[in-house]
Amino acid sequence: MITMKDIVMEDQPVLRQVAQEVTLPASEEDKAIANSLLEYVINSQNKEIAAKYGLRPGVGLAAPQINVSKRIIAVHIRDEKGNLYSYALFNPKIISHSVENSYLAGGEGCLSVDRPVPGLVPRHARVTVKATTIEGEEIKLRLKGMPAIVFQHEIDHLNGIMFYDHISAKDPFAPIPNATVVE
Numbered sequence: 001m002i003t004m005k006d007i008v009m010e011d012q013p014v015l016r017q018v019a020q021e022v023t024l025p026a027s028e029e030d031k032a033i034a035n036s037l038l039e040y041v042i043n044s045q046n047k048e049i050a051a052k053y054g055l056r057p058g059v060g061l062a063a064p065q066i067n068v069s070k071r072i073i074a075v076h077i078r079d080e081k082g083n084l085y086s087y088a089l090f091n092p093k094i095i096s097h098s099v100e101n102s103y104l105a106g107g108e109g110c111l112s113v114d115r116p117v118p119g120l121v122p123r124h125a126r127v128t129v130k131a132t133t134i135e136g137e138e139i140k141l142r143l144k145g146m147p148a149i150v151f152q153h154e155i156d157h158l159n160g161i162m163f164y165d166h167i168s169a170k171d172p173f174a175p176i177p178n179a180t181v182v183e
């Protein structure tokens with residue numbers, strides 16, 4: 001199982017690389033990586049397991065964060081209606097997005113960043129993501145709210161982008177145009 005010692009920190013070059021597409025159908029090795037990422041996120045949200053293994057809670061994790069430069073992500077999050085979005089995905093791609101923006105009220109954090117970086121992180125309010133599941137099914141997800149933000153954060157990791165790259169250097173809390181807040 002993945003624990004904090006397996007998660008690379010922001011100074012590691014892998015977090016600034018563009019990760020490689022996964023060859024499909026996925027190999028058993030790539031399926032195991034995908035499953036381990038999802039297992040971490042689920043474990044990190046279980047109070048007993050997180051306490052036992054010292055896991056920082058997360059709602060997503062990308063393969064470059066465990067030093068694997070492949071386009072694999074995992075997300076485990078409920079939206080405001082309680083719908084669960086639990087996925088381990090290969091080659092996720094944002095194929096369309098809204099003109100409207102959004103941002104997380106308290107800003108964002110990252111399991112690869114062990115310091116607070118205050119500021120608003122502009123995101124697309126709605127995104128359509130295409131990806132392949134571990135079972136080999138190509139899916140299309142239409143996302144908004146927190147799931148949309150989490151998917152954008154994780155897909156950024158596959159492109160060497162950190163959340164704080166989006167924060168205004170001039171004024172981290174400058175109002176984001178055409179944006180709604182996600183609590």
Ligand code: K2U
Binds near residue numbers: 110
């Ligand atoms: O990719 C990661 O480092 C995992 C992040 C993902 C994330 C952070 C902020 C906004 C969207 C996605 C961790 O989940 S950071 C910890 C966390 C936990 C619950 C809610 C928000 C952030």
Ligand code: NI
Binds near residue numbers: 109110111112153157
């Ligand atoms: Ni992150």
